[in-house]
Amino acid sequence: MAINGKSDTQVSNAIIDIEENCKDIECPKNFECYKTKFSKLGQIKNHGKGSFLECLEEDAAQCAFSLPCVDRYYCLCPVRIDIANRLNL
Numbered sequence: 001m002a003i004n005g006k007s008d009t010q011v012s013n014a015i016i017d018i019e020e021n022c023k024d025i026e027c028p029k030n031f032e033c034y035k036t037k038f039s040k041l042g043q044i045k046n047h048g049k050g051s052f053l054e055c056l057e058e059d060a061a062q063c064a065f066s067l068p069c070v071d072r073y074y075c076l077c078p079v080r081i082d083i084a085n086r087l088n089l
Contacts, residue, residue, distance in 0.1 A: 011037070014086045022079055028064050033080055038087070044075060046084045052076055053084055 018034050033041045043056035052067070053075040060066050060073035067074040075081070083089070 011087070014083070017086070018079060018082055021082060025078060027077075027079065031079060033083060038083060041080065041083060041089070044080065044084060044089065046089055049085045051081060053081055 015034055015037065022031055022034075045054040045056060047054065055063065055066060055073045055075040057063070060075075061068065063073075063075070063077075065075055065077035065080070067076055
């Protein structure tokens with residue numbers, strides 16, 4: 001399952017690394033973003049590798065990792081940020 005030009009091996013390695021990083025994080029969505037091999041990552045806009053993403057989901061205000069800012073929401077989820085950065089999303 002290639003994603004954004006990444007090979008199946010690169011995606012599989014990302015999943016393994018991300019699973020390791022999830023050990024100390026509580027996720028209200030039970031890590032569905034990586035457990036579904038990123039098919040449920042949701043709509044995001046990555047403004048370059050960094051520590052936050054813009055969340056484009058309709059229910060962004062209900063997310064525990066959401067940070068409202070003027071007319072948009074930013075995602076502070078460390079797992080989602082890690083996925084976006086590793087896979088250049």
